[in-house]
Amino acid sequence: MKRKPSAPQSIKTLDKDLGRIGTLELATQTVSRPLIAPGIALAFMVLVGIGASVFTGGQPMGLVVVAASVFGAYMALNIGANDVANNMGPAVGARALTLGGALIIAAVCETAGALLAGGDVVGTVSRGIIAPESVAEPQIFIWAMMAALISAALWINLATIIGAPVSTTHSVVGGVMGAGIASAGFAAVNWPVMGAIAASWVISPIMGGVIAAAFLAFINARIIYVPDKIAAARVWVPVLIGVMAGTFTVYMGIKGITRIYKPGLGLSMLAGIVAAVLIWWIMRPVIRHQSEGLENRNKSLKTLFSIPLVFSAALLSFAHGANDVANAVGPLAAIVHAVGEGGASDAAVEIPIWVMLIGAVGLSVGLILFGPKLIRMVGSEITKLNAMRAWCVALAAAITVIIASWLGLPVSSTHIAIGGIFGVGFFREWYAENVLRKERNNGTLPPEERIRRKLVRRSHFLTIIAAWVITVPAAALLSAGVFRLLNLITL
Template structure:
């Protein structure tokens, strides 16, 4: 292999990300058309509210449910490829079982771990404490949902990939500023969320890069790959399963003591070890000389996909459940301030799962095809690092973009792979100046795309949320 081609892994992976975004836009068209219909329905509801003098609270609930349902389906359709594409492309799971698996994992994540982000979006961006008795709080959240949906629909129509989390944060801030004044917006929280948007891709990149270095040095490049795989992969998978099981147990019962927690988490961890050892031995029997990495990593990749689906549901359900809980609270359907009921989280999770099952197949097929997928090893590193990072953000109640975090993982894996190649053959370090400049430009363009996406989205959705709030308050006569 030429020295010029050996260090192009990151550029190729970034190119695949770009191709996946193009495929995502085409596959998202049915949901986009449905979004136009939703906006038409909401417009009709607002017009009816203005002309008929109907109770604004009931119409707000109707408009909020319609917009939130579409937003949930859009999230499920749009982001399923991040979770499932690598596993389908690597042959770890079939399309239909994979869609069902990710949908169920997303529902579980929404119900068990979605409360923190939902509560942050419901009451952490705009101070609603003394203002919940009037109709302005639910109206502001309806306007925030409308602003986010308008921007997502417009951006999709012009081929610009945007984050749902960024959109809803901007929409809530803009609508809240109009409804309650600029002083009601918690600018410190917005600043913290913005810092997290920058930090999480870096964290995911560091984790993914470290994991790739471990796999390359200990398994892929080992003289005896079978022995190395038996030594390293079963404990790795067992640790993944055990820690994730412990996390789930704590979510179910936060008062559990450490000894029973360890005992309960140990059982699935041991099962993961045994399953991986069986997979490695089966692959060794088929290819005793040099087994392929893809079949060896199938159990690990499958578990990482489940974790990423769970993390996706835990973080993104807040985009639906947070604002919707405030809308429902305005009619006394949600009792407590700052607490998002499990039923609302479940509804948001079901909407996301519906989008995954109804609209996800085409997108997963495109992204999981040989054109756009990462190979199994890099896909595993990126998926696991993204899942861990998003779960950490969810535990802190911070909404993040799963796609942007995954791109950070791609960068980390690419840089780690190039470092390993240079470490193996330092004579390949020297590159022509034109080639080095081209790579800098390619990578800088992806960093710029991510940065511009969230820098532009928040002001635009804030403006749209503010405009929608003015319209909603006028229609309600508030």
């Protein structure tokens, strides 16, 4: 029996070397992949700094504006990573949108909202939170705004890392308050305003949760738990879509298009009623056609809510870009104004287009790079959402903002959206337990059975509530520390 000739030693060595190189390449890819997103974010901030230096070249304190622009870009990235998940998370969790589709729609709508309808004027951020006269000296005011910007961005970044959707508005408010206290003492803070903001921690999520649960209860009673679901859907789904259209018309009128036109609450309400009736009339034959051939089960109903849910998520993103871009660029605009005018001002501060562009692009870049983590958490890890439940959350968010604007309450869109998700989840728990009790002739459920049937993840609930409670004080403490550090550096 002949022995097989062995491969030359040089070929064996080559194979081993190629194997080592392949392993090294795989290890390099594995290590470097998590660094891609931070690298792109850093490149964006560098580009913003270069661009800001072009606009401020030769100006006194131009380097201060450049630094503020970089921190404004960092803030915008963090808002995109954290805040936008509230609008797109329910649609992704309900599988009405893929994650990639949600990122594209949100990026386009956020940018469009910021550039087309973003606030063209913003009151100096210190106005209303701290007394302007207490930070009248230009350097104190500029460092206070810089400290607020840095601390809010750091806090939102930390919240994103631990998976807690927090209010960017409250983060900025806390930053301004902390810098104001560090610069002028506790007497400089407008405590009634801060009390109203603290009250919104409780009011906005409860209001959003109750409204979302009420809509889900209505859908359960009128559509889901009836003998002929499809016939009921043909009657009620056009009505609900009409309500959604009317609500978002009002919402856009009072929150989303104020830069283009300010119709006021009365005209917005009238336009909302007209839109609701018109869309209801249009959707009746559409829903009738869509429902033909569908089986009489809940899965069939989800298809009827998917497209309205996508539109609601897109509109929420547009309105978010129009309103919350001020959180990213408000302190930056105040710094630019202070450098140009020589200090704080009681007058409204116009946001230059290049400053607005930083906020708009930063929101989208932050969303694409870092948003998927929180989108998944909001959409599927708090409680299970389908198209109908997610639709209730989106509609509740819009209605709550309208009611809050009418009552003059300072509410957070983040708190409202998350409150709506919790409201839907807790309502489902209550409803399931109530049905089970009736089946057992009002018998009490064993504790083990009650725990097993929980539909809301308590760990996420506690983490989010804790993050909400400490957002303002944490941002304030960070801001006070940053303000002191800036003062020491510039002495």
